[in-house]
Amino acid sequence: MAKGRRIEVPSLSAIEDEIAATQRIGARVIASCEPEFPKLLVSLDPPPPLLTVLGNLALARPDAVAIVGARNASAAGRKIARDMAAELGRAGLTVVSGLALGIDGEAHVASLKTGTVAVLGGGIDHIYPPQHERLYAEIAQQGLIVSESPTGYKARAQDFPRRNRIITGLARGTVVVEAAERSGSLISARMAGEQGREVMAVPGSPLDPRAAGTNGLIRQGAALVRHAQDVLELLAGLPSLHVAAPPPPAFTPDFLEGPLPADQLARVRQALSPHPMPIDEIARAAGLNAAQCNAVLMELELAGEALSYPGGLVARCV
Secondary structure, three states, X not given: OOOOOOOXXXXXXXXXXXXXXXXXXXXXXXXXOOOOOOHHHHOOOXXXXXXXXXXXXXXXXXXXXXXXXXXXXXXXXXXXXXXXXXXXXXXXXXXXXXXXXXXXXXXXXXXXXXXXXXXXXXXXXXXXXXXXXXXXXXXXXXXXXXXXXXXXXXXXXXXXXXXXXXXXXXXXXXXXXXXXXXXXHHHHHHHHHHOOOEEEEOOOOOOOHHHHHHHHHHXXXXXXXOOHHHHHHHHHHOOOOOOOOOOHHHOOOHHHOOOOOHHHHHHHXXXXXXXXXXXXXXXXXXXXXXXXXXXXXXXXXXXXXXXXXXXXXXXXXX
């Protein structure tokens, strides 16, 4: 809770209702004081007090690596994420990510058989993005789904940094495959560094804006990794890297502090088309920068008004 914000203790009936709701979908609520609570999360200061989990809780083990990156990932970035996740899984590591489009989804799919954990921004029963409904079901059956939000809660844009803290907290290290200069993946990198975890980044072309964030992390001290073997060698022998991440303002823009301005929502709604369009064109038409436009598009997608497509394209739902 933010400083000065009042904390309300739920009633006994509300607690019982929440437990019953999770049990109806086959999930359970686990507290940080319980022996089964993920050990790496217990070490956080403070740890999340409660988690809702669905699937195989044994996968939330210390031998885990987070793989995160751009939603509008390139074909090369997607392949790197797939190959890295599959090989890390074969080496006995759990792969953790956020169920997002792009790099996250590729990492989950490649590690389904060996063990993957998906951390949600909304409630355990809120599938986002909707395009990953089938992947969600497969992870629930073969892997583990984790949420800090109550059942039935629909995530908002400002909930995802909190989710990112759990993604990195569940892993010994975080690999960023592709990330723009102001992206949620860089929030994850900063949080991993603050948690004393390894921060790793895959280099990319200086001509590709999706590599600007990862190249920047490497310049600031993150470990350069090319494939899974680099990750395994780093985790086996290197000391923890405390990366001097870019200044916090680059990762905590104003749109994360509260509800999105109504005028921004209206301008992006007007700019959207039933036909998929590149995000940069939508931002230009709405008169917003990339960070603002991405936040509004995420809010609209959560509300069922927009739909993301591969290649960084977004269309209005009709």
